[in-house]
Amino acid sequence: MKAFDKLVVLDLTRVLAGPYASMMLADFGADVIKIESPATGDDSRSFGPFVGKESAYFMSLNRGKRSMTLNLKSPEAQELFKKMVKKADIVVENYRPGTMEKFGLGYDVLREINPRLIYAACSGFGHSGPYMSKPAYDVIVQGMGGIMSITGQEGGEPTRTGASVGDITAGLFTVIGILTALYSRSATGKGQKVDVAMLDCQVAILENAIARYLVSGTVPGPIGNRHPSITPFEAFRAKDGYIIIAVGNDRLWEKFCQLVNRTELIHDERFATNASRTKNQKQLKTILDGIFPAQTVDAWIEILDGAGIPCGPINTVDRVLTNPQIQARDMIVEVVHPVAGSLKMPGLPIKLSETPGAVETPAPLLGQHTEKxxxxxxxxxxxxxxxxxAQKAI
Amino acid sequence: MKAFDKLVVLDLTRVLAGPYASMMLADFGADVIKIESPATGDDSRSFGPFVGKESAYFMSLNRGKRSMTLNLKSPEAQELFKKMVKKADIVVENYRPGTMEKFGLGYDVLREINPRLIYAACSGFGHSGPYMSKPAYDVIVQGMGGIMSITGQEGGEPTRTGASVGDITAGLFTVIGILTALYSRSATGKGQKVDVAMLDCQVAILENAIARYLVSGTVPGPIGNRHPSITPFEAFRAKDGYIIIAVGNDRLWEKFCQLVNRTELIHDERFATNASRTKNQKQLKTILDGIFPAQTVDAWIEILDGAGIPCGPINTVDRVLTNPQIQARDMIVEVVHPVAGSLKMPGLPIKLSETPGAVETPAPLLGQHTEKxxxxxxxxxxxxxxxxxAQKAI
Known part of the structure; x- marks a missing residue:
């Protein structure tokens, strides 16, 4: 049994943020009916990389869902959609605000049809405010929300996070909103609207950067990979890659100096305490940059692990796939697609003891389940x- | 009414990932009882920045919670905790695996006391696998999980994301796990264990980087702020800061060239189609780098917005706080702390129409609510x- 076995989700989402959210509902058993435009479907069906003609981008975000086509501009399709809403628990969409209203399918209409309906909208800027109707992309909200301004090498350019955290965090908050509304419905019997904006989510994950600015008056900028107040707590270049060490206190620092045969550093005034190490971080980095190239990453990890010093490699994506912990946790799963064949993708990072989720069926072909x-x-x-x-409604 | 008004959460979390999760439950009305060690409390009470002696880091993650002290090493406290578990819905902890068992308070013990209990554990590497007992920090899982290897300037060093996405995404997935278990409990009457690992969450947000590697065989590296397959879709330096533009198709490209009075670029073979612009991205960037410094960011936004070209600034944290959209969405809230006074922090990025959350009470002083x-x-x-x-149990 899965947690959401009896939930029916009408999924109007496209590309990344919305599909990521509905994927999590599907992973835990919901019947996610992905509703796509008849001719081309979800835009991301045309995004590379491709396996044959199938988009690996699309396939990795739409596993476990069913697909039906519906031309929401057609009156017949709109009527059909309203009938479907009567039997559904959740509608989730990531159109620009106002689009569903243009179809005559805004929340105000749908709630009349089904007062238990949970209607989740995930958009760039949300369903209120002066930017409401503006288009957004991941890189735009990463820029506007502040995270780019604190990411990058020290003194260097603001940097986009390489994974689409603008989209993905919005997807995660949307799921939390849907599940909060479901919990509320179990008490009241009433559904509600969930409104999540990608930009808002970027502000929500800024956490202590806001406090640091307000307390110090200094605008935070990028500081590379180091910790602002603990040293050494960053990445160094070893013989064959990067190693991250996290020397959280003076006791670990002493141990570290012994391990690398540099005991003179323990009593060096510049580095004796965490405060002095942080003050003299650049000098210390120069010294440590001379130490780490002597060994491979794996050799350093064995040495440091043995002494209880928190450490780890910077894995490239190929190494992520073969990492023993990631494999032991089933974090890479394989799904067989009827056209594209076997495809690997991330597994479920939420492990439930009684109603575990699972990745069981591949992403659907466009309209594969329309008739059914x-x-x-x-x-x-x-x-x-x-x-x-015949009416071109489906 | 808030969604979680009747839920009781025993919160044993410290620092960031766990407190971020329980903060969301508190924002939607749960009674979050933060259980802290008597002498020092949550480690993050000693993390800067400080307002007087109060940690702004701690205060921004623990709003809306109550605090009681409990020395979990004491047998009397352990007995008391078990009695509290009988009356609770949720226990959430982010200790290293095995710690709760050392206290005699592992899930196997607690489920016997309260079969309806949802027990959520958020750890570095999870409650299984070869790395289970290793220590983790945000920067270590960002390194190990692959995201650092795809973040940074093109050809440059792997780069940590400036916000703690290693911790925060784990907090978000933990909330989703708890709410999924709550939904399941409403049908079965039984609780369960939720096991979330920070490393697993990093793999889960890698999304198409895995597909790109598996399909192409090329290990993805950092590519700066640009899009891998759409051009121009990146940041440029304007007169007084950075502007991001997202020219998603040839029609927008034509409009853009007209706006900047460079219509000769429309028919330039190197830039006529998105494919050719992407192929010649560096040449195009050199040209555009000559165009943007002529105007301020605000001027560019007015020009580009008017033509419907997606764009936005790279805001530093001070500009995030004054942004009209972020203000209109109540994404910066102010809480008055009894000792530290007024403090601003991020608001709730989930807007619910019927049972909205709210930030109402400040973070608690250590043990403020123990007696009550x-x-x-x-x-x-x-x-x-x-x-x-007298027994030093509280």
Missing amino acids: ILQDFMGLSKEQIADLR | ILQDFMGLSKEQIADLR
């Missing part, structure tokens, strides 16, 4: 389905 | 509380 959903879920006859096709 | 919780929630007498104090 219309027949079994909506009870339409073959003739009615043929009519919808 | 023992009296009202546990029904202890003043004498019993005095005994616990």
Whole structure:
């Protein structure tokens, strides 16, 4: 049994933030009906990389969902969608605000049809405020929300985080919003609207950067990979890659100096305490930069692990896939797609003891389940389905 | 009414990942009882920046919670904790695996006491696998999980994301795990264990980097702020800061060239299509680098917005606080702390129409609510509380 076995989700999302959210609901058992435009479907079906003609980008975000086509500009499709809403628990969409209203399918309409409905909207700037109607992309909200201004090498340019944290954190907050509304519904019987903005989520993950600025008056900038107040707590170049060490206190520092045969550093005034090491971080880095190239990353990890000094490699993506811990945790799963064949993708980072999630079915082909959903879920006859096709509603 | 008004959370978390998770439960109304060690409390109470003697770091992560002290090494405190578990819905902790078992308070013990209990553990590497007992910090899982290897300037060093996405994404997935277990409990009446590892979460947010590597065979590295397959889609230096533009298709490119009076670029073979612009991205960047310094960021935004070209500034943290959209969305809230006074912090990025969350009370002083919780929630007498104090259990 999975946690969301009986939940029906009408999924109007495209590209990344929304599909990431509905993927998590599917992983835990929800029947996620992905509703796509008939001709081209989710825009990301045309995003590389491709396996044959199938987008690996799309496939890795839409596993476990079913696909049906629906032309939401057609009145017949709009009527059909309203009937589907009667039988659904959740609608999730990531259109620009106002789009659903243009289809005559805004929350105010849908709540009348199904007062238990949870309606989740995930957009760039949210459903209120002066920027409401502006277009957004991951890089734009990363820039606007402050995270780029504190990411990068010290004194260098502001830097985009290489994973799309603008989209993905919005997807995660959207899931939390949906599940909070579900919990509330179990008490009140009433659904509600969940409004999540990508920009808001960037502010929410800034955490202590805001406090640091307000308390000190200094605008935070990028500081590379080091810790602002603990030293040494950063990455160094070893013989064959980078090693990160996190020497959190003076006791570990003493141990570290012994391990690398540099005991004179322990009593060096510049480095004797964490405060002095942080003050003289650049001088210390120059010294440590001379030490780490002597060994490989794996050799350093064995040495440092043995002494209880927190450390780790900077893994490239190929090494992530073969890492023993990541494998032991089933964090890389393999799904067989009927056209593209076997494909590896990230697994589920939430391990539940009683109702564990699972990745069981591949991403759907465009409209793969249209007929089945219309027949079994909506009870339409073959003739009615043929009519919808003739009307170009599906 | 808030969604979690009746939920009782026993919160054993410290520092960032765990407190971030329980903060979200508190924001939506849960009674989060933060249980801290009597002498020093949550380690992050000693992390800067400080307002007077109060940690702004701690205060911005623990709003809306109550604090009681409990020395979990003491047998009396362990007994008291077990009695509290009987009346609680959720226990959340972010100790290293094995610590709760050392206290005699592992999940196997607690589930016997309260089969409805949801037990959430958020750790560095999770409760299984070869790295299970290793210490972790944000920078270590950012390094090990692959995100650092794809963040940074092109050809440059791997770069840590300036916000602690290693901790924070783990906090978000932990909340999703808790709420999924709560939904499951509403059907089965049974609680369960939620096991979330910071490293697993880093793999889960890598998304298409894994697909890109597996399909192409090329290990992805940092590519600065640009998009791998859409051009121009990156940041440029304007007169007084950076402007990001996202020219997603050829129609927008034509508009852009007209706006900047460089119509000859439209038909320049090197830049005529998105594919050719991406192929010749460096040449194009050199040209655009000559265009943007002519105007301020605000002037560019007015020009580009008017033409419907997605764009935005790279805001530093001070500009995030005064941004009109962020203000309109209540994304900066002010809380008055009894000792530190008024403090600004990020608001809630999940807007619910019926049971909205809110930031209402400041972070607690260490043990501020110990007596009240023992009296009202546990029904202890003043004498019993005095005994616990004498035994150094609280």
